[in-house]
Amino acid sequence: MKIKQIVSALERFAPLPLQDGFDNAGLQIGLTEAEATGALLCLDVTEAVLDEAIALGYNLVISHHPLIFKGYKSITGKDYVERCILKAIKNDIVIYSAHTNLDNAQGGVNYKIAEKIGLKNLKVLEPKENNLVKLVTFVPYAQADAVREALFAAGCGNIGDYDSCSYNLKGEGTFRAKEGTHPFCGTIGELHHEEEVRIETILPSFKKAETIKALLAAHPYEEPAFDIYPLLNDWSQAGSGIVGELDESETELEFLKRIKKTFEVGCLRHNKLKGREIQKVALCGGAGAFLLPQAIRSGADVFITGEIKYHDYFGHEEDILMAEIGHYESEQYTKEIFYSIIRDLFPNFALQLSKINTNPIKYL
Secondary structure, eight states, X not given: OBHHHHHHHHHHHSOXXXXXXXXOOEEEESOTTSBOOOEEEESSXXXXXXXXXXXXXXXXXXXXXXXXXXXXXXXXXXXHHHHHHHHHHHTTOEEEEOOHHHHHSTTSHHHHXXXXXXXXXXXXXXXXXXXXXXXXXXXXXXXXXXXXXXHHHTTOOOBTTBOSOOEEEXXXXXXXXXXXXXXXXXXXXXXXXXEEEEEEEEEEGGXXXXXXXXXXXXXXXXXXXXXXXXXOOOEEEEEEEEEEEXXXXXXXXXHHXXXXXXXXXXXXXXXXXXXXXXXXXXXXXXXXXXXXXXXXXXXXXXXXXXXXXXGGGTTOTTTOEEEEOOHHHHHTTHHHHHHHHHHHHOTXXXXXXXXXXXXXXXXX
16 A cells, blocks of 8 residues: 555545645655555654654654644754654655644544543534635536536535535526537537526535536536635634533533543643633644634633643633643644544554654653
């Protein structure tokens, strides 16, 4: 099996266009045409992690955090990133990272955190904006089902927990085929009237090219008519953070102690306890403090994230319980997502969760 097959599986789950603008998710180092000998799954790429992959005989390292964030004019081994680059190239190791695209994907990092906490009724805290378009096309009545199915297979028609969503309206289309054409119906040179169905459906904007390709392949007309409209709708299936509910409420102290144990937190920081019951939970793995206003607006009792700045703690005691559990600690279970994606598709492929704790922060 080639490495590119594994990369394709990861990108179907967490498409690269979902990543934030600052990010550098995707292939970091190497050639994906190589045969995969095994994959080591980690949060961060370090020299120790690469040594672990070498010892296992694996030529693929999959990380959450990208190794490379900036451009390099030279690679001389002056820091750990450059040393990792040199070591990976020297040992023919491919490095692939799924970062904010996995944060923003349905079933991604924040869903895994919610699973560990035991949340239900999950909703994206800050849905993606300006990422949806509407496709409208016109199809002969007898071929409408086939075209719809092709569009759905290409990724159209997903709204919340529903798929195969479309709106269909019967009407009449007209056209006149000119010399040199090969019309599906009608006669060259004569105005033709055809009973057609107007099909409307929705899709992520990054799926536009493959959707058009599927439409052209399935549509019977030589020159199908279609329109694509940008939408202002929020994309409820993708975005930052999660808000959900516990089956049963807990006291603040009970909840914080459970979180500390679940995520093996060396030092859990929080604002003042106010004696509230914890039922609704907002969260974001990693550096998620930017979502604090959204967490408050959601009516959550607590907001959990990996990093919160000192001044961000001020003035919110009455609004929400804030819990800072550490960047590494909040995202450590991301490796399990990689494992599930790959194991489900390639059950006999060699996989290993890294045993290296790459957290650079230590506690007394």
